[in-house]
Amino acid sequence: MRERASKLHVVSLSGGKDSTATALMAIELHGREACRFVFADTGNEHEATYAYALDYLPQALDITVDVVKADFxxxxxxxxxxxxxxxxxxxxxxxxxxxxxxxxxxxxxxxxxxxxxxPIGNPFLDLCMLKGGFPSRKRQFCTQYLKRNPITEYQMDLVDRGYLVESWQGVRANESDARRWLPHYEILSADMAIYRPILRWEVADVFEAHRVAGILPNPLYKQGMNRVGCMPCINCSKSELAQIARRFPQHIERIAAWERLVSRVCRPRSPVSFFHKGTQGHSGQASTIEHIVQWAKTSRGGRQFSLLSDLEEPSACSSAYGLCE
Structure with a gap:
């Protein structure tokens, strides 16, 4: 009978607040040697998130972060x-x-x-070229192909090397209806289990864990971002998209270029836009990223446009979580 190596606690690290808090708990409970940290590079991340997950956290926590990327x-x-x-x-x-x-x-x-x-070599763009369009809330294939599958392959490689793998996922129940009924612990097989240690935490608990450990949160949380997983995420809010357009216009230009490329490799006459019509509350006929950004600058259901919106400088600190106080 094959002798098993010790259990490894594998933390999916995204550079966001929840996964960072999960990493802090794993280190505190099990020590660095019993943990592995893995970052799935989607190709649609902000440069600040790359720097935070791959430079700041490894130095601040004295850990190694392995990077996985989907290949198509x-x-x-x-x-x-x-x-x-x-x-x-x-x-x-x-x-x-x-x-x-x-x-x-x-x-x-x-x-x-x-x-x-x-293939361009950018996982997100390559996937959209293959799919002939961008993901949506109802067809959110990006999570499966760009995060779940590469991380699962990483974990299965550890299993093949003889480890028992406990996959630590930094998800919280109050983030969505889909996560509300997730169990804290799932046994998938004799070799693998899933643990969600912060499932019942509130967002204040997450940032408190950062403070106690002396770890700074991702700086994007002080720049109007509610989420930092992608830049932008297909699920970002209207106000968040307006902040992105003001602070990081280069990312809007990048998405516009992606829309043009994907539209040329998908089926003729197929509607191609990063934000699907109606997804963000936008109901106009045109849904390209430029149209959605213009709509994001309006108020009163999209009927009133602020002439000052393009002239206003974003505040030095703007946090939905009270991090500027």
Whole structure:
């Protein structure tokens, strides 16, 4: 019978407040040697989050943070092969069988898409190119492919090396209805379990854990951000998007460039926008990132636009969590 190595407590570290508090608890309870810390690089993070998760926390906590990234090389090869068959004149029904699509490829449009459909190396953008569009609240495939799958592969590698893996997840029940009924502890197999140590914490408890440990929170929380997982996140609020546009316009420009690229490799006439219409409360006809940003600067249900919004300098500190006091 194979002898088991000791248990490893694997903390999914995102650079956000909850995962940092989870890392602090893991270190306090089990020590650094019994823990592993892993960061899933989605390719859609703010530079401050990269610096916080990969530079500040490793130094402040004296830990090593392993980085995982999704790779879609095989998926690109498959999709390129399918498009090549269509561009050569083979009917789409012969390529995809009985599957029905609202919009059809033609040899001409397939050839144009094939020219641009090459992996960029940015996981988020590559995934959206493959999917022919961006994730949404109802179809939030980004979490699965960019975070859950790479981290699971990382953990399974530890299992294959003989470790018992306890996956520590920094989620809180009051963040969403979906998380409200999650259990504190789940046994997945003889080799792996999930532990959610801060599930019943309030947000004040999270920042108190930072304070007690002498750890600064991600600086983005003082710059109007409610969440720091992606920049921007498809679920960000109207006010948060307005803050992003004012403080970090380069990230809006990046998303606009992504929209243009993805639209050229997806099915003809397919609507392509980072924010799906209605997702943020926006109900206008155009939903490109530029249109959504303009709407985010309005009040009264989008009917009143502030002429001063583009002229106003964002305050030095703006926190939804009272961190500026």
């Amino acid at each position: 090389t095989e998926e690109f090869a498959t999709k390129r092969a399918n498009l090549a068959r269509i561009s050569a004149g083979e009917p789409e029904s012969a390529v995809y069988g009985k599957r029905k699509f609202m919009y059809a490829w033609t040899p001409e449009t397939a050839a144009l898409a094939l020219e641009l459909l090459v």
